[in-house]
Amino acid sequence: MRCFCRDQHGHLDPNCREHDLTGNIYREEHEIEALVTAVNQHKDLIETGIAFPGDAVLSPLTEDVVSTGDKIIFTWPLPHGEGDALRRSYDDGDTLFYEATRAIYCGDQDGNKYRQGIDFLLREKRIVWQWPQKPLEGTAPATGTRYVVKYKGFIEWVAFDVPMERISHGNDIGSRVVLRKLHLVRA
Numbered sequence: 001m002r003c004f005c006r007d008q009h010g011h012l013d014p015n016c017r018e019h020d021l022t023g024n025i026y027r028e029e030h031e032i033e034a035l036v037t038a039v040n041q042h043k044d045l046i047e048t049g050i051a052f053p054g055d056a057v058l059s060p061l062t063e064d065v066v067s068t069g070d071k072i073i074f075t076w077p078l079p080h081g082e083g084d085a086l087r088r089s090y091d092d093g094d095t096l097f098y099e100a101t102r103a104i105y106c107g108d109q110d111g112n113k114y115r116q117g118i119d120f121l122l123r124e125k126r127i128v129w130q131w132p133q134k135p136l137e138g139t140a141p142a143t144g145t146r147y148v149v150k151y152k153g154f155i156e157w158v159a160f161d162v163p164m165e166r167i168s169h170g171n172d173i174g175s176r177v178v179l180r181k182l183h184l185v186r187a
Protein backbone atom coordinates (compact mmCIF):
# COMPACT_ATOMS: atom_id res chain seq x y z
CA MET A 1 0.00 0.00 0.00
CA ARG A 2 1.09 3.60 -0.54
CA CYS A 3 2.36 5.22 2.65
CA PHE A 4 0.04 7.46 4.70
CA CYS A 5 2.72 10.17 4.81
CA ARG A 6 2.17 11.28 1.18
CA ASP A 7 0.87 14.85 0.93
CA GLN A 8 -1.79 16.04 -1.54
CA HIS A 9 0.87 16.29 -4.27
CA GLY A 10 1.92 12.66 -3.76
CA HIS A 11 5.26 13.60 -2.17
CA LEU A 12 6.65 11.45 0.60
CA ASP A 13 7.58 12.88 3.99
CA PRO A 14 11.41 12.50 4.16
CA ASN A 15 11.22 12.12 7.95
CA CYS A 16 8.79 9.19 7.77
CA ARG A 17 10.29 5.91 9.01
CA GLU A 18 7.38 3.75 7.86
CA HIS A 19 7.78 3.44 4.09
CA ASP A 20 10.52 1.71 2.07
CA LEU A 21 12.36 3.05 -0.99
CA THR A 22 9.31 2.42 -3.17
CA GLY A 23 7.15 4.63 -0.92
CA ASN A 24 5.12 1.66 0.22
CA ILE A 25 4.17 0.22 3.60
CA TYR A 26 3.16 -3.35 4.32
CA ARG A 27 0.64 -4.79 6.76
CA GLU A 28 -0.64 -8.20 7.87
CA GLU A 29 2.53 -10.13 7.15
CA HIS A 30 2.07 -13.90 6.89
CA GLU A 31 3.62 -16.96 5.30
CA ILE A 32 2.20 -18.43 2.13
CA GLU A 33 3.07 -21.53 0.13
CA ALA A 34 3.75 -20.86 -3.51
CA LEU A 35 5.57 -22.19 -6.54
CA VAL A 36 8.29 -19.84 -7.80
CA THR A 37 9.72 -20.17 -11.29
CA ALA A 38 12.25 -18.18 -13.29
CA VAL A 39 10.66 -15.75 -15.71
CA ASN A 40 12.50 -17.28 -18.68
CA GLN A 41 10.13 -20.25 -18.34
CA HIS A 42 7.28 -17.85 -19.15
CA LYS A 43 8.23 -16.53 -22.59
CA ASP A 44 4.75 -15.06 -23.13
CA LEU A 45 5.23 -12.68 -20.20
CA ILE A 46 8.56 -11.41 -21.56
CA GLU A 47 7.27 -11.13 -25.14
CA THR A 48 4.29 -9.03 -24.02
CA GLY A 49 6.55 -6.73 -22.01
CA ILE A 50 4.88 -7.58 -18.69
CA ALA A 51 8.02 -9.15 -17.24
CA PHE A 52 11.76 -8.55 -17.64
CA PRO A 53 14.71 -10.93 -17.36
CA GLY A 54 15.54 -11.24 -13.65
CA ASP A 55 11.91 -11.21 -12.58
CA ALA A 56 10.31 -14.30 -11.06
CA VAL A 57 6.85 -15.76 -11.37
CA LEU A 58 4.89 -16.86 -8.33
CA SER A 59 1.87 -19.16 -8.32
CA PRO A 60 0.19 -19.45 -4.91
CA LEU A 61 -0.48 -23.08 -3.93
CA THR A 62 -3.20 -22.07 -1.49
CA GLU A 63 -6.21 -19.79 -1.53
CA ASP A 64 -4.00 -16.83 -0.59
CA VAL A 65 -4.48 -13.84 -2.86
CA VAL A 66 -1.30 -12.07 -3.95
CA SER A 67 -1.95 -8.76 -5.69
CA THR A 68 -0.19 -5.69 -7.04
CA GLY A 69 1.97 -3.92 -4.47
CA ASP A 70 2.33 -6.89 -2.13
CA LYS A 71 5.85 -7.53 -0.89
CA ILE A 72 7.12 -11.11 -1.06
CA ILE A 73 10.20 -12.19 0.91
CA PHE A 74 11.55 -15.62 0.04
CA THR A 75 12.33 -17.86 3.03
CA TRP A 76 15.65 -18.93 1.49
CA PRO A 77 18.66 -16.70 0.83
CA LEU A 78 19.66 -15.78 -2.73
CA PRO A 79 22.65 -13.80 -4.04
CA HIS A 80 22.07 -10.04 -4.36
CA GLY A 81 24.07 -9.96 -7.57
CA GLU A 82 24.46 -6.23 -8.15
CA GLY A 83 25.27 -5.63 -4.50
CA ASP A 84 24.68 -2.45 -2.53
CA ALA A 85 26.69 0.69 -3.37
CA LEU A 86 27.23 2.45 -0.04
CA ARG A 87 29.08 5.42 1.40
CA ARG A 88 30.75 4.91 4.78
CA SER A 89 28.80 6.99 7.31
CA TYR A 90 29.75 8.40 10.74
CA ASP A 91 27.65 5.63 12.32
CA ASP A 92 29.03 2.25 13.49
CA GLY A 93 27.48 0.68 10.38
CA ASP A 94 25.59 1.33 7.17
CA THR A 95 22.15 0.20 6.03
CA LEU A 96 21.76 -2.61 3.49
CA PHE A 97 18.91 -3.06 1.06
CA TYR A 98 18.13 -6.64 2.10
CA GLU A 99 18.67 -8.77 5.20
CA ALA A 100 22.09 -10.33 4.58
CA THR A 101 23.17 -13.83 5.55
CA ARG A 102 26.69 -14.02 4.08
CA ALA A 103 29.03 -11.67 2.25
CA ILE A 104 30.22 -12.56 -1.26
CA TYR A 105 32.50 -9.53 -1.81
CA CYS A 106 33.20 -6.21 -0.13
CA GLY A 107 35.57 -3.59 -1.53
CA ASP A 108 35.98 0.17 -1.70
CA GLN A 109 36.66 2.77 -4.41
CA ASP A 110 40.41 2.62 -3.72
CA GLY A 111 40.67 -1.12 -4.34
CA ASN A 112 40.80 -2.22 -0.70
CA LYS A 113 39.02 -5.48 0.07
CA TYR A 114 37.30 -6.21 3.39
CA ARG A 115 36.63 -9.52 5.16
CA GLN A 116 33.48 -10.61 6.96
CA GLY A 117 34.11 -11.33 10.67
CA ILE A 118 37.40 -9.41 10.73
CA ASP A 119 36.64 -6.05 9.14
CA PHE A 120 32.83 -6.10 9.24
CA LEU A 121 29.80 -8.06 10.42
CA LEU A 122 26.47 -8.51 8.70
CA ARG A 123 23.55 -8.06 11.07
CA GLU A 124 20.11 -8.21 9.50
CA LYS A 125 19.90 -5.15 7.22
CA ARG A 126 23.18 -3.61 8.39
CA ILE A 127 26.88 -3.89 7.66
CA VAL A 128 28.60 -3.17 10.98
CA TRP A 129 32.18 -1.78 11.01
CA GLN A 130 32.63 -1.17 14.74
CA TRP A 131 31.77 -3.63 17.47
CA PRO A 132 33.30 -4.40 20.90
CA GLN A 133 35.13 -7.65 20.01
CA LYS A 134 36.41 -6.53 16.60
CA PRO A 135 39.85 -8.12 15.92
CA LEU A 136 42.78 -5.70 16.18
CA GLU A 137 43.84 -6.38 12.58
CA GLY A 138 40.38 -5.38 11.37
CA THR A 139 40.11 -2.31 9.14
CA ALA A 140 37.29 -0.23 7.68
CA PRO A 141 36.78 2.29 4.87
CA ALA A 142 37.34 5.91 5.94
CA THR A 143 34.23 7.99 6.53
CA GLY A 144 32.83 9.19 3.21
CA THR A 145 34.48 6.44 1.16
CA ARG A 146 32.30 4.67 -1.38
CA TYR A 147 32.21 0.90 -1.22
CA VAL A 148 30.24 -2.04 -2.56
CA VAL A 149 29.06 -5.15 -0.74
CA LYS A 150 27.66 -8.17 -2.54
CA TYR A 151 25.93 -10.71 -0.34
CA LYS A 152 23.48 -13.55 -0.05
CA GLY A 153 20.30 -12.54 1.69
CA PHE A 154 16.55 -12.58 1.89
CA ILE A 155 15.65 -10.81 -1.34
CA GLU A 156 12.40 -8.85 -1.25
CA TRP A 157 10.12 -8.71 -4.27
CA VAL A 158 7.17 -6.58 -5.29
CA ALA A 159 4.19 -8.30 -6.91
CA PHE A 160 2.58 -7.30 -10.20
CA ASP A 161 -0.78 -8.79 -11.07
CA VAL A 162 -1.08 -10.78 -14.24
CA PRO A 163 -4.81 -10.84 -14.94
CA MET A 164 -5.18 -14.24 -16.55
CA GLU A 165 -5.58 -17.79 -15.40
CA ARG A 166 -3.02 -20.31 -16.45
CA ILE A 167 -4.65 -23.25 -18.20
CA SER A 168 -2.66 -26.38 -19.00
CA HIS A 169 -4.29 -29.32 -20.80
CA GLY A 170 -7.65 -28.17 -19.54
CA ASN A 171 -6.59 -27.95 -15.90
CA ASP A 172 -6.41 -24.61 -14.17
CA ILE A 173 -3.06 -24.74 -12.41
CA GLY A 174 -3.35 -21.43 -10.67
CA SER A 175 -2.78 -17.76 -11.26
CA ARG A 176 0.58 -16.18 -11.98
CA VAL A 177 2.00 -13.11 -10.32
CA VAL A 178 5.15 -11.43 -11.65
CA LEU A 179 7.70 -10.54 -8.96
CA ARG A 180 10.34 -7.83 -9.37
CA LYS A 181 13.23 -7.28 -6.97
CA LEU A 182 12.47 -4.38 -4.64
CA HIS A 183 15.70 -2.48 -5.39
CA LEU A 184 14.62 -2.25 -9.07
CA VAL A 185 11.26 -0.66 -8.16
CA ARG A 186 11.62 2.96 -7.01
CA ALA A 187 8.98 5.44 -5.89
Ligand SMILES: [Zn+2]
Binding pocket: 003, 004, 005, 006, 012, 013, 016, 017, 018, 019
Ligand atom coordinates in the same frame (compact mmCIF):
# COMPACT_ATOMS: atom_id res chain seq x y z
ZN1 LIG B 1 5.94 7.28 4.78
